[in-house]
Every structure is written in structure tokens, then in C-alpha cells.
Amino acid sequence: MFDDRTEAGERLAAELDRRGVVADLVLGIPRGALPVARPVADALDADLDVVVASKIGAPHNPELAIGAAASDGAVWRNEPLIDRIGVPQDHVERERDREIEAARAKLERYRGTSDLPDIEGNRVVVVDDGVATGATARACLRQVREKNPASVTLAVPVSSPDSADDLHAEADEVIALQTPPTFRAVGQFYRQFGQVSDEEAIAYLDR
Structure with a gap:
């Protein structure tokens, strides 16, 4: 159980650091992933941007x-x-x-543009606040792959076990802190899981 998205991001960042993950670019999936992705980008000393599906x-x-x-x-x-x-x-x-x-x-x-950030040749970590069906994460990972990154890692606090397994086909590595067999929805693993507005999410990019 995570207190909120920020705490989940801090725990995810610690796990990525423990595993020795190196990133040039962290991409959060708006809106809910940005509070998770900010601590990850800070811990990895990487730029934070977005990928959208x-x-x-x-x-x-x-x-x-x-x-x-x-x-x-x-x-x-x-x-x-x-x-x-x-x-x-x-x-x-x-x-x-x-x-x-x-x-x-x-x-x-x-982003102020319809173009994705510069991905080619970069080590990219894609972050979401959790994965249920995996549809959005899959579409985002495929966008990143099309831009020829050096590597792409999907990192999430929680995922359904089946989706985590399936998404290994879309990324070099999939890191999920929790893949509980009782998974029904992402929100059940957060004590606070309110909606994140676009304005709030964008603010995480400006830090």
C-alpha cells in the first residue's frame, strides 16, 4: 500500500537506484504519473518529460x-x-x-508542441502510477520504441500480474514494485488516489 503518488515515486526511485538503472530521460504518462515520475527523475538525475496515449x-x-x-x-x-x-x-x-x-x-x-522529446540514443524510463490492462502503457512504449532509444524501461509502483508479464514484450525491462494476485484496480493500492489536474501535473515538469 502506498500513501500517495509521491511516496510511491520515492519508493520506485529507491528500487531503480538499487538495481543500478541509469536514465537520460524519464517520461511520465499524464496525468497521474507525473507525481510518481518526478522523484524518479530527481533520483536518477534525468530530465523529466511526457509521453501520451x-x-x-x-x-x-x-x-x-x-x-x-x-x-x-x-x-x-x-x-x-x-x-x-x-x-x-x-x-x-x-x-x-x-x-x-x-x-x-x-x-x-x-509540451507546447505535438513532437515528443528527443529520444533517439537515450536511455529512457517510462513511468506510470500503475498498470491495469496495460493498454496505455503499451501504446506509450511503442511510441518510444519508434524513436530508437538506447534502452527503454517501464517502471510502475503496482501492476496486475498478467499485464506486467505481457509488457515485457514492449520494453527492455519492466519494474513493478508490487504485482499482487488480488489486483482489481490501481487505486486500491493507494491510501490517497485523487484525480490529478493537468495544471498540477504540468507543475511537476516545471520544477
């Missing part, structure tokens, strides 16, 4: 991610889940286009 929600259950759209237009679809719950193709396409635009708009709000 937006989840594609299921019909009548937008919190259930059936995929994710990245700010660069790339899309990851959870085809087994889409087939299992019978999501209409027109819903996937409509939501895909909407979430690509949402991701681009968020990136521009945070």
Missing part, C-alpha cells in the same frame, strides 16, 4: 480499455477482448480517431 473505452463501459491511441497516431487494439465482448467495428474506429486527437491535444498542452 489515450485509452479506447468499450461501449457503455469507457473505463474498460479495449485499446489505446498514441499521440503519433499509432493504435494498439486488444483484439481478443474486442471479439469477446462484441465491440462493433464502427465504435472502435470512431473512438480511435477521437482518442488520437485527444492524445495529440494533451501532448501539445504539456
